[in-house]
Amino acid sequence: MTEEVELQVRGNTIIIAARKSPRSGWAEAAQRLHAEDGDPMLDAPTPTRFDEAEWQW
Numbered sequence: 001m002t003e004e005v006e007l008q009v010r011g012n013t014i015i016i017a018a019r020k021s022p023r024s025g026w027a028e029a030a031q032r033l034h035a036e037d038g039d040p041m042l043d044a045p046t047p048t049r050f051d052e053a054e055w056q057w
Contacts, residue, residue, distance in 0.1 A: 004019040033039050 006017050006019050008015040008017070030039070
């Protein structure tokens with residue numbers, strides 16, 4: 001537990017909330033996306049000149 005809080009102002013109201021950790025919920029979102037088959041690469045990899053001429057496996 002952290003002692004840090006987030007402050008927000010909405011109209012005439014000040015909201016004090018526990019500070020969320022960075023990237024909270026990302027793991028669950030990634031699992032849902034994968035389960036829905038929504039995580040393919042957006043673009044096909046584009047080979048560079050190095051990949052085509054110099055790289056050897």
